[in-house]
Amino acid sequence: MAVPVETFFLSQNTQGTLQARIQQMVAEGILSGRFRNGEKLPSTRQLAKHLGVSRITVTLAYTELQANDYLVSRGRSGYFVSENAPQPPNFGPLAPSEDKVDWDQALARRYLPERPLGAAKPTDWASYRFPFIYGQADAKLFDHANWRLCAMQALGAKDFTALTQDQFDMDDSELVTFIARHSLPRRGIIAGPDEILITMGAQNALWLAAQLLGQKRKVAVEDPCYPELRSLLRQVGAQISPVPVDEEGLPPENIPKGSQVIFTTPSHQCPTSSTLPRHRREALLKRAAELDAIIVEDDYEFEMSFLSPPSPALKSLDEDGRVVYVGSFSKSLFPGLRLGYLVGSAEFIREARALRASVLRHPPGHIQRTAAYFLSLGHYDALIRRIGVALTERRQAMETAIDQYGLEIAGKGAHGGSSLWMQAPADIDTHIFAQNLRDKGVLIEPGEAFFAGPSKPRNYYRLGYSSIPSERIPEGIARISEALAQMNQQG
Structure with missing residues (x-):
């Protein structure tokens, strides 16, 4: 590995000739551990041009460092950090600096959830x-070979221009088309491209929904429920009403009066795994209409319905446009993919798109196009x-x-x-x-x-x-x- 020439700067506080200052700069880089044994240094011509000094000055500095066994010359390949160069000293753990900032006063708002993300899952x-x-996915089940081929195809000349341009707030058209024509119809949902937004996983979709719908409003959530959802709602000042679930999921009649938004996981309740039966789904839509409330349906694991076909999504029964649907590929492909989608009325999606654009523009184009190929070529199924x-x-x-x-x-x-x-x-x-x-x-x-x-x-x-x-x-x-x-x- 070569050391970038941009990392070299002559300190104005260093005393001595230019040659001595260059020697000290390189030696300090080695002693500090920034330059490691075997790494190649910039050529004398490159470094001289970068520092604005004569090439002979750099050559003399390198020669002196070579004589002191800091560097070694390898013919026409250039200068490298010597394998015998002095090792950086081990000072042990450094004493922490004193933080004099009162963060209770400095932070306008705190975002730490009641439990850290991944608290129950050690990194090892x-x-x-x-x-x-x-x-967590089982890597042995994943189709690495075809995912790699799809990633290479996404980097091909046909797609590369689109991937390297800033798409502003737009999404990959092929991925959106696949979701509209294949993923959503399997859930009984019909939606156009202007009613679909690609997100950085279901978590990002829930954040967008909380920001747009939950600001200082009365929000009903299942109890128990996905813990991070309550954190997202607290961030926007929502008045949270937990509604205890039973063996059939959320009881619509128990949703409090005045509720303006309802978050639910009807197909696979989190964490109890109960499924909301058809009569309760219809009752939930009726209750939401009575309250003039919006429903956010998190359909996070419908692909895992291997015992029997999944029930149609709540969104498929929605005739009023009051259900916002959250889907995700992260559970079915692999968690690190962070790719999901929001489906809702066009006006809602326009606002969600604008909010997403103000934070992260859009999910990476290469990831979207790779997923689109993986899905459309049948590898996903x-x-x-x-x-x-x-x-x-x-x-x-x-x-x-x-x-x-x-x-x-x-x-x-x-x-x-x-x-x-x-x-x-x-x-x-x-x-x-x-x-x-x-x-x-x-x-x-x-x-x-x-x-x-x-x-x-x-x-x-x-x-x-x-x-x-x-x-x-x-x-x-x-x-x-x-x-x-x-x-x-x-x-």
């Missing part, structure tokens, strides 16, 4: 033998079928092991999904339970953060099975059962 989760965590087969096998292994070891399922979903909502005995704190399990190589997700209010139940937890092989599931469930028994005995 893949090193655990039994990772029952939600939202093949991937979903492969994932469905794998999740079916893992789901069967989960239910068999859970039944064998006497654990209690609180919600598992009739259509599929990639997790089970579990309930421990009432006196079990699943935060402590999860920590005990980590020492046994098992990861679970405590459920407290999904609930609202001061008296949150602490005995729920979620078991994901998207990233754990089937053959490991029985032993992992056995360890969970064993740890639970030990906690019961100690309690």
Whole structure:
């Protein structure tokens, strides 16, 4: 690797001749660790031109550094940092500087959620033998080869000009067309290009919806629900009304009077996995009409309906244009993709597009075009079928092991999904339970953060099975059962 010439600057405070100052500049770069053994330095001609000095001055400085074993010359290849150059000193951890800013006064608003994103998923989760965590993909199932080919195709001459231009607030036309013609009709939704907006995943879509619809308004949310949703709504000063769900999901009759926005996950309730039946969907639309409220439908995992076909989306029953639909490819392709979409009335999408443009213009064009090719060439459907087969096998292994070891399922979903909502005995704190399990190589997700209010139940937890092989599931469930028994005995 070559050291960029732009990183070299002569300090005005350095004493001595130009040659000595150049020597000191290079030596300090090596001693500080910025220039590493084996890295190539700029040629004498490049550095002389950059610094505005004569080439002979740089040559003499390099020669002196070579004599002191800081540099080595390799014929016509140039000068390199010597393998025998002095090593940077190890000072250990540096003492922290004193922060004299009163951040309580300096910050106009705080955005830290009640729990950090990914709190239940350590960065080294893949090193655990039994990772029952939600939202992580199994890399072995993904079609790397065809994704790579689609990425290369997106970089071809045919597409490159469009990808390198600033598209302002516009999205990739091929991706929008695929969503309109293939993805949405599978959910019973008909929408035109002016009613679709590409987002940086479902999280970004929910943020846009919260910003546009929830500012200082009365908002009804499911309880339990996706924890980050409450954080997004608090940021905009929404008056949040948690509505407890039951085995069929959100009860429309319990939505408080005065609610102006309703956030819901009808097809796959988060985190209980219950599915809102048809009669409740119709009742929810009727209740929203009575309240003149907008519904935000988060359809985050409909592709994972491998047990039975998914129910039509709530948006497909909407005749008033009051449902805003949130979809995502991040769950079905891979979490790091961060690609989702919003579907709603054209006027709403125009405002969402303008807001998105003020923050990030649009998601990267290359990612959009690569996804468009992957989807349109049939690779996506093949991937979903492969994932469905794998999740079916893992789901069967989960239910068999859970039944064998006497654990209690609180919600598992009739259509599929990639997790089970579990309930421990009432006196079990699943935060402590999860920590005990980590020492046994098992990861679970405590459920407290999904609930609202001061008296949150602490005995729920979620078991994901998207990233754990089937053959490991029985032993992992056995360890969970064993740890639970030990906690019961100690309690």
